[in-house]
Structure formats: C-alpha cells, structure tokens
Amino acid sequence: MTHRDPEPILRRLLGPAGPETTCDACFEQLDVYVDREVLLGDAEQAMPALAAHLRGCPACAEDHASLLAIAREAGATPG
C-alpha cells in the first residue's frame, strides 16, 4: 500500500460542507458555469452549490476541467 497525504483523503472522505447540487443538476448547468468562468469570472459566487459539488465529485470535476479547457481554447467570444 502506498503512503498518502491524509489531508486530501480527509477532504474526499468528508466532502464539501455546504449545500451542493447532484451530478445530474451539475451536468445540466455545467456549460453555464463554465461560460461564467470564461466570460464573467463570477461562476463560483453565482453558482455556489455547483462549485461545492465540483469539490466533492471527482468525475464531475474532471468533466468540468475538460469543458473549461476547451471553452478557453474557443476564446472569450460571446454567442
């Protein structure tokens, strides 16, 4: 068994403290969240429950990282 830092493990075991959306709701709103990040920079403040879910769900966090990367590549042009 490999030795691991306890802090990330504790965070994963206990999850985010605040209210969070479900995986389904996260998928529904992820494009809005990402475009707020790219175009307005206020996603976390505007959508805190989704931000909390991204801290608690590794799969949704991966999906978010990919969508953010490709949206940034597409640039900051609205529409």
Add this chain to the structure above:
Amino acid sequence: MRELHALLLRAARFELGRRASALAQVRGEDREDLALQAADDAFVAIMGKLDGFRGESRFSTWAYKFALYEAAVRVRRRAWQHREVVLDPALWPALGDHADGPAARHERAELLTAIRELIGSALTPHQREVLVALTIQDVPIDVLAERLGSTRGALYKALHDARRALRSHLAAAGHDLAWIA
C-alpha cells in the same frame, strides 16, 4: 448538422487527447473509433434536448459538454475494463508524512481513525461500499455505477449521505471540521 457533428467529434478527440495516459494500451484506430462513438451518441443526445437549450451559455459550450461527457465515460470504462473492483471497506490508506507538523499530523491521524470506526458503525453497508470505493480506492463513479447496475446520481447520493453522517457524528464527538470547507 454536419457542422454540429464535426464540433462534437473535435470535442471527443480533445477529451481522448487529454486522457491519453489512460488509453496507453488502445491503438490509434480504436481511439478514433471511441471518438466517433462518443460524437455519435452526443449528437443523438443533443437532438433530443435542443428544446432545452435556453441560450444561457454559448451553443458551442453547451454542445461540447455532451461530447466530452460521452468521451470521458468511455475512457474511464476502458481504463478499468480489466481491473476488478473489490468492494472491501477494510481497505485503508497508509498515511504519508506530509502534514504540517507533529500536532497537525496527530490531529489528522486521529480524525482518520475516528472516521474509520464510524464507517464500520454509522453507515449502511451500501454507503460503506460506495464511500470506500469512490474515496479510498479511487474507482470512477461511472465505472462503479456500471458494475453495480446503478447510476452516477444514485451513487453520489449514497456518497453524500455517507459524508453527511460522518460529519454529523464527528461534530457530535467534538472534532473540529471547520478547516474542511
């Protein structure tokens, strides 16, 4: 329609490229086949949900998420297809020496010990299995859903309920959890 499919295929290839390390054993043409499958399924999903696009985001961002999702699920399943998921709540990580100092290390170790005991006493068998698989064994949630015949949403609810139960018991026992936002 052709433009939309091309956009989805681009996103699927983008995702497979990001996760290339997980697909090290997959040949180039199989990888392209995975990208096409993901783009095709995303296209079908989008056709069924076009009415749901409300213009709150750019259309490209909205469309990309379907292709990225389809590609990511395929990558995670492919990476785990020959790996057994052992649902064993007795599996437990060995702690490294990374905490801020002896006091912090002791506090974290104590908390982890308390969690380990609570996993055995305060959770249902299903919550226990899901929590350990997702947080200790790092099994991707959609792989676990496939193996258990469940859904990502149902498993995340079990994880959420398990975490809430652990937090509640730890707080009642006087553990300080304020540092975990």
